[in-house]
Amino acid sequence: MEQKSSQHLSRRGFINLLLSGGGAALLGAIVYPMLRFLIPPKLPEATSSTVVAGNLDEVPPNSGKIFRFGDKAGILIRTPTGEFKAFSATCTHLSCTVQYRSDISHIWCACHNGHYDVNGKNISGPPPRPLEEFTVFVRGKEIVVAKKIA
Amino acid sequence: MNRIKLLLILTWLLVLALGYRPVFSLNTCVECHKALDEKNSAIVEDFKKDVHFQRGLSCNSCHGGNPKIGMENPWESMNPDQGFVGVPKTSEVPQFCGRCHSDVEFMRKYNPKLRVDQEQLYKTSVHGKLLRKGDKKVATCISCHGVHKILPVSDPNSPVFDVNVPHTCANCHANTSYMQPYKIPHDQFEKYSQSVHGEILLKNRDRSAPACNDCHGNHGATPPGLGDIASACGECHSNNRDLFDSSPHKQAFKENGFPECATCHDYHLVMKTSDDMLGVGDKTVCSQCHFDSESKPYRTAFQLKAKLDSLKNSIRLAQNLVEKAEKAGVDVAKAKFELNLAKDDVIKIQSLIHSLSLERVAEVATEGMNKAQVVQQSGKEALFDLKLRRIGLGGSAVIILILAFGLYLKIKDLDSRSKLK
Amino acid sequence: MKIDNRLRQIYQWLDERTDLKKVQALLLHKTVPQHKHTVWYYLGGMTLFLFTVQVVTGILLLLYYRPSAEQAFESVQFIMTEVKFGWLVRSIHSWSANLMIFTVFLHLFSVFFLKAYRKPRELTWISGAFLFFISLGFGFTGYLLPWNKLAYFATKVGTEIAGVIPLIGGFLLDFLRGGTEVSGATLTRFFAFHVAVLPMTVTLILVLHLYLVQKHGMSRPLNDSTLRPLPDMPFFPNFFLRDVLGWTLALGILVALASIFPWELGEKADPLAPAPAGIKPEWYFVFMFQTLKFLPAKILFMEGELAGILFFTVLFILLIFVPFLDKKANLGVSSKPFVTVGWMVVAFILIMTLLGYLL
Known part of the structure; x- marks a missing residue:
């Protein structure tokens, strides 16, 4: 009788261990993802319609910078007169990524020597149409680029 | 008042x-x-x-x-x-229109931007020369512009609106019997409609593609000479023209009387290019001239293609990784962005091929391979992220099973005790 | 032992103010009848568990979701890709929603066939019927919120059906859509319903439903010679632990589904794009959708679609009044025609759903 009871007890002890251990682990497995979910991610905003293209000091007049806009490339340029402009950096000819050429103040595609002026208009070479233009805002030191709403 | x-x-x-x-x-x-x-x-x-x-x-x-x-x-x-x-008689039509259209003072009143050299240009054209010889079948102003319903060129209904130009020229040039005395081909329109340019202009109605007049000239319509083809094409494809001009082909084609760009790309039937044109296989354009496997050009052709292929291969590998990760729901925007940069180099090489410079092609290929490497790396990282999810799932499954097992035992235990009672 | 004392003190303090002992006694005395249909008793609890999952994950999603046509899709994409475990939370929310609708259906039909709605549980049934409608409402409004192509067009078609109703159809359409077209205004409306109106309503009715269930206890099936009742099982802890076991397994299934088959986001809705082929509503609406498609253009004097809507409306109203229609159940007798109609409805729903996916 004595023996049986102690056996019983150890069996119940084991079950209770399983229950408390399993319960605690599950609670952890539920609470941990929830807490991580609550912590805001590094990028505080959904990124599809606006993106920080760079800082003011990164783009002196007559220069340009490629930035990432989702999975596409964008180009931020500052015209020789100091104005900010941003375009899709995807060349309208064969979708290469364009760049800014300070020597001629053109946006230029290296693949087939296509030229666009600082307004994104195709002016020479094979590009059939202008680059898609984005809207540029300056927020403090940051330059924010947004898709134009049609 | x-x-x-x-x-x-x-x-x-x-x-x-x-x-x-x-x-x-x-x-x-x-x-x-x-x-x-x-x-x-x-x-x-x-x-x-x-x-x-x-x-x-x-x-x-x-x-x-x-x-x-x-x-x-x-x-x-x-x-x-x-x-x-x-x-006016047919032969007099150009002068008839030219009374006003060649008059700078007069035209300025209506449209100062409009050119006044059409009549002069026309005289230099094949049409104009034949007309002067008394041929009344050739095109004059009214053949293309119409007679009493002349619309501005910018009007989409005008026969000389970009998209309509090929049809307008084809009215005569695709007419077998009409062209017969001139002993010139009459399949230009048919070929052009199948070409990459025709496809874009006629099917997509995208006016950025060239019509007949963009290569042959408007009023001075003349076929470009053998040595001028690169200039005609180079109007738009300036990069490829410059590269071609710097290549050994320039001189060789001139000596052999090959029609520059058209040697490989054909004229009128300018098809969308494909990488299959390159290299040393039977169907490549290189092999049309370079069939001696011992020769240097043959080896260069082989190596150029090899460089391009190896870059394309490593991009394909990277792309597969990225797509796999994307399908699984991992954010791959950055990897795709980088992949696009690597793809640029393929396009750059496809253009650089015209220089025939193995050195320049190799340089860009290496750049592209490096970029593709980076993408492959981020693709692998993305997939690792996915593996983590699986590990997490496995872990939580173990916990849940342990708990469920514990509950099951507890229930058994409770039931047996309540029965004992 | 000191801790035990302390706990007892707290318990006493609470009991003096809240009658905790009575609640405890209620739980301890509650029993569950044991027979070969006992398994159906778990469905209510399972639905409640899935509903709780919905509330928790729903609140989490609310922290990042933005209800506007410009940002809804992007914010869900953001949750899925940028927020840690966002993919998990959103996938669980979607999967749990579908499983919950499924258990709601099962719960409804099991109660129907076991005739658990008979006196004195008429109100339990009626509150349950309303909970069923609200669940469908949750599904319908929630489906649009990610603002993807499929949801957009499914909502367009779904709300169009409301417009067919005579007299109030036009008003109803405008009311649902917040305008003449499915637009950003529809999205904010659906959002308001999904996170405010429906949760509030569901909470009130659910409290009533659960109170009635506790008050009347578990219903026993009608006297049936084939049933061999076993001794009743104590609700606490025996039955409750079984419930917990079920929930634990359900959680496991949810996590597995969410990890292995993450809920797809699809493409962003574009109101100007042509409708994609094969638009289907969520699976639980397919049987209605398919029926409407089968109906001829004209039935008697009215439009086919209208007749279909009328048919389902009548069906839903009849559903509410089931306890009063089945008079035999109150006498403890199973009504043959009633059971037959029940099976016909089940068969109809199954066949129409199947056809909806096969055709």
């Missing part, structure tokens, strides 16, 4: 309103020709849409005569004394 003023102003406004709208105000030409047969009345109707009429010109501006007289006797107004010139 005020009432009179008002009346004057109103009258003046009325005059303005009438004056701004072109109207046939009692015009002998119109009144008579409208009453004649169908053909003549159609001319009157057509002319109302004509740009010349829209800009205030009338029948007599070209044909002379006096439309203000002759209501009783039409021959009065159609009298050479009244400056009547009538219908």
Whole structure:
């Protein structure tokens, strides 16, 4: 009788261990993802319609910078007169990524020597149409680029 | 007094309103020709849409005569004394139009931007030269622009609007019997419609693609000479022209009388390029001339293609990784962005091929391979992220099973105890 | 032992103020009848568990979701890709929603066939019927919120059906859409319903439903010679632990589904794009959708679609009044025609759903 009871007890002890251990682990497995979910991610905003293209000091007049806009490339340029402009950096000819050429103040595609002026208009070479233009805002030191709403 | 003023102003406004709208105000030409047969009345109707009429010109501006007289006797107004010139002969059409269109002073009144050298250019064209020799079948101004319903070039209904140009030229040039005496091909339109340019212009109605006139010239329509083909193509494909000019092909083609770009890309039937054109296989364009496997050009062709292929391969590997991760729901925007940069280098090489410089191609290929490497790396990282999810799932499954097992035992235990009672 | 004392003190303190002992006694005395249909008793609890999952994950999603046509899709994409475990939370929310609708259906039909709605549980049934409608409402409004192509067009078609109703159809359409077209205004409306109106309503009715269930206890099936009742099982802890076991397994299934088959986001809705082929509503609406498609253009004097809507409306109203229609159940007798109609409805729903996916 004595023996049986102690056996019983150890069996119940084991079950209770399983229950408390399993319960605690599950609670952890539920609470941990929830807490991580609550912590805001590094990028505080959904990124599809606006993106920080760079800082003011990164783009002196007559220069340009490629930035990432989702999975596409964008180009931020500052015209020789100091104005900010941003375009899709995807060349309208064969979708290469364009760049800014300070020597001629053109946006230029290296693949087939296509030229666009600082307004994104195709002016020479094979590009059939202008680059898609984005809207540029300056927020403090940051330059924010947004898709134009049609 | 005020009432009179008002009346004057109103009258003046009325005059303005009438004056701004072109109207046939009692015009002998119109009144008579409208009453004649169908053909003549159609001319009157057509002319109302004509740009010349829209800009205030009338029948007599070209044909002379006096439309203000002759209501009783039409021959009065159609009298050479009244400056009547009538219908020009085919051979006279260019001069006929040129009376105004070659006159700088006159044209400036209407459109200062409009060129005035059309007649001069036309004289240099094949059409113009044949016309001077007395051939009446060749195209003159009206063959392309129409006669009494001449629309501005910018009007989509105009026969010389970009998209309509190939059809307009084809009216004669695709006509076998019409072209027969000239002994020139008549399949240009058919070939052009299948070409990459024709596809874009005719099917997509995208005006950025060239029509006939963009290579052959507008009024000075002449086939480009053998050595001028690169210049014609280079108008748009300037990069490839420059690269071609710097390549050994430039001199070699000239010596052998090969038509530059058209040697590989054909003319009229300029198809969308493919990498299969390159290298040393049977169907490549290189192998048309370079079939000696010992020769240097043969080896260069082989190596150029190999460089391009290896870059494309490593991009494909990277792309597969990225797509796999994307399908699994991992954010791959950055990797795709980087992948696009690597793809640029493929396009750069496809252009650089024209230089035949293995060195330059190899340099870009290496750059591209490095970029593709980076993407492959981020693809692998993305997939690792996915693996983590699986590990997490496995972990939580173990925990849940342990708990479930514990609960099951507990239930058994409880049940057996309640039965004991 | 000190801790035990302390706990007892707290318990006493609470009991003096809230009658905790009574609640405890209620739980301890509650029993569950044991027979071969006992398994159906778990469905209510399972639905409640899935509903709780919905509330928790729903609140989490609310922290990042933005209800506007410009940002809804992007914010869900953001949750899925940028927020840690966002993919998990959103996938669980979607999967749990579908499983919950499924258990709601099962719960409804099991109660129907076991005739658990008979006196004195009429109100329990009626509150349950309303909970069923609200669940469908949750599904319909929630489906649009990610603002993807499929949801957009499914909502367009779904709300169009409301417009067919005579007299009030036009108003109803405008009311649902917040305008003449499915637009950003529809999205904010659906959002308001999904996170405010429906949760509030569901909470009130659910409290009533659960109170009635506790008050009347578990219903026993009608006297049936084939049923051999076993001794009743104590609700606490025996039955409750079984419930917990079920929930634990359900959680495991949810996590597995969410990890292995993450809920797809699809493409962003574009109101100007042509409708994609094969638009289907969520699976639980397919049987209605398919029926409407099968109906001829004209039935008697009215439009086919209208007749279909009328049919389902009548069906739903009849559903509410089931306890009063089945008079035999109150006498403890199973009504043959009633059971037959029940099976016909089940067969109809199954066949129409199947056809909806096969055709």
